[in-house]
Amino acid sequence: MKFEDFLVPSLGKGGVVSPLKLSQREDSPVYQFVDDSERILYDVSLENFNRCHETGVVPVTFEKAGPRENLYFEPAKTKVAIVTCGGLCPGLNNVIRSLVNELYYRYGISRVLGIKYGYEGLISKYNHPVVELTAPMVRDIHLTGGTFLGSSRGEQDVSQMVDTLEIMNVNVLFCLGGDGTLRGAHAIHEEIVKRNIKICVAGIPKTIDNDIDLIQKSFGFETAFSIANDIIRNAHNEATGAFNGIALVKLMGRDSGFIAASAALSISEVNFVLIPEINFDLYGPRGFLKVLRKRLEERHHAVIVVAEGAGQEFFEQAGEDKDPSGNIKHKDIGIYLKDKITEEFRHKEFPFSIKYIDPSYIIRSAPANPNDSKFCNLLAQNAVHGALAGKTDFVVGFWNNQFTLLPISRAVAKRKKIDIMSELWWNVLEATGQPISMKNP
Secondary structure, three states, rough: OOOHHHHHOEEEEEEEHHHHHHHHOOOOOOOOOOOOOOOOOOOOOHHHHHHHHHOOOOEEEEEOOOOOOOOOHHHHHOOEEEOOOOOOOOHHHHHHHHHHHHHHHOOOOOEEEOOOHHHHHHHHHHHOOOOOOOOOOOOOOHHHHOOOOOOOOOOOOOOHHHHHHHHHOOOOEEEOOOOHHHHHOOOHHHHHHHHHOOOEEEEEEEEOOOOOOOOOOOHHHHHHHHHHHHHHHHHHHHHEEEOEEEEEEEEEOOOOOOHHHHHHHHHHOOOEEEOOOOOOOOOOOHHHHHHHHHHHHHHHHEEEEEOOOOOOOHOOOOOOEOOOOOOOOOHHHHHHHHHHHHHHHHHHHOOOOOOOOEHHHHHHHOOOOOOHHHHHHHHHHHHHHHHOOOEEEEEEEEOEEEEEEEEEHOOOOOOOOOOOOHHHHHHHHHOOOOOOOOOOO
């Protein structure tokens, strides 16, 4: 990674004085505007500091998010559109509401359009309505889960989407979504550049799996593992309520096991965490079934948490089918494990009782918890600050506990995964007591 890779594009120099500055009273504290030169270090270790100091290499940094003193867009003449894409996630309505409130109450922008049903709403053949969003309309939407605007998956014709933005005279487009949505936003930006028009494209990362690279956390993630905490507690009650009781809980985590790992750490009742980042064997002296039986023989109950993307190597033709968003369709590892455990223990005449729990859709459509709600609000505020200052093709990030702006292309370059040599995974191993490896020699 190089310093130059993280420079956010701009539509041009800002020549409009921010209304945030004009609203300051003489007796109020000075508003802390952010200068474009302010950056957030990617690596804050002493080792990296010494290396850069000795070699003269410019350290990798991210642009600091926050309000700019001068804007590119004149608020009174600015029209904004908001679109939500992909699967549901706690906090979507919070972000929509916060965007509308920030635009209206802080910047005086009243022309805000809600694009219905994802990128489909920018394609005329679907004939989805466009909603004019007002502050009163979104006043209470944060109290419910889902998305007020609706969503959809799948690629759409980029040229047609930009045609629609031009027809509607949109100046700023906020795209709320994960990896596929952000790739779409980047494609929209590239078409805008090709046409030499001045439309800002701003991304707000939405991934319940917390798997967008170079972003410390994404909204909805904390709510997800908090709800999973309650489910695991009840699953533990099921397991301990029977002799050799097994509770098998499948959680979201297509390619990354952050929800499974964090949920297990939040409640010390999980005995096995199976994630996509680590392969394991079912059979043999070190295989999962052998280790599970040993656990049952010693403690007579076990709680297993498995991420949906774990164990895909057990399936033939795994990874060949894709969903409309281009994500690999994973086979159901939860049902597979349940069947294999049942088959093995019945064959060996080993007494057991197993309960299988899949709460995925309950979790993803829940409203955000207070901390996620706060995080959504701050993401939205910083997205508005960056967009109105003329930044474009950016996603709002969070790194070293500070809000950042980074190019969309860098955020989607690869998927964030658990580093199995990291402190996080070591913490999971300590909390569960499971073997470091369940692979045979």
